[in-house]
């Protein structure tokens with residue numbers, strides 16, 4: 001009989017003082033019934049409310065609690081990276097701080113892991129408390145992503161997932177700065193399995209992701225997992241050039257055959273503006289990739305830790 005397996009729950013929290021006590025109470029009840037040595041690693045992602053104080057009091061009540069405080073708000077993707085980097089258990093399970101991912105499901109994740117799966121990811125069957133616009137934009141994103149990328153991101157899959165040691169080690173090798181975690185989680189491969197669950201409404205407060213942040217997250221996902229937009233720019237350019245060439249031939253022929261007094265200011269304007277627009281869009285696409293390249297070559301650390309309470 002091998003020694004007991006260890007499991008660390010990783011939770012990124014940004015301004016979650018209102019949700020955390022209830023969340024931890026539920027988590028604790030679940031972990032007590034689990035046949036494994038568990039710890040809970042909270043990452044305070046530069047919260048501006050009392051989150052850090054709440055976390056410290058949780059840690060003083062419960063020896064299983066480990067804490068990491070980032071030097072500022074780095075965003076959920078980097079907060080999770082920081083957490084996962086500091087896990088030395090046999091597996092890590094990522095869960096939201098707001099109770100939207102029910103901790104009561106953790107035993108099911110663990111059961112699938114023990115069946116031999118390396119990644120168990122939660123798939124939402126229902127999105128309670130989310131507007132139709134959010135559902136629609138989310139669905140559209142997953143569709144576009146699956147067309148553009150060779151890394152098919154399973155739809156309606158958040159960060160609620162369990163990863164085994166080999167997967168954590170693999171993730172640690174991916175040090176890219178522009179991190180789209182859902183994509184990275186999938187990219188590493190290994191034996192993955194989906195676990196359907198119903199996503200609950202938040203315990204307290206509102207979502208930290210407004211549409212502008214979601215749009216940027218989507219751009220991040222597309223640019224870090226696909227170069228199709230660059231190729232698209234090439235094809236749109238080629239097609240436009242081809243069209244322009246054909247039209248140009250027609251104009252020359254028409255002038256030679258029938259003569260042509262100067263006319264066509266409207267068509268001239270249309271063409272100039274149209275081509276200008278296309279060029280700017282193509283330039284913008286190139287710029288998106290170039291900007292990311294720039295951020296990457298600077299080789300800055302992914303995140304900075306200001307305080308920590310870790311074992312040893």
Ligand code: UDP
Nearest residue numbers: 012013014045075076079096097207208209
């Ligand atoms: N979060 C974070 N840093 C941020 C934004 C969010 O660590 O900059 C955490 C947040 O505390 C929560 C999780 O990420 O635990 C999911 O955030 P949220 O509930 O706002 O997103 P949604 O569920 O609406 O997708």
Ligand code: MG
Nearest residue numbers: 096098100202
């Ligand atoms: Mg949430």
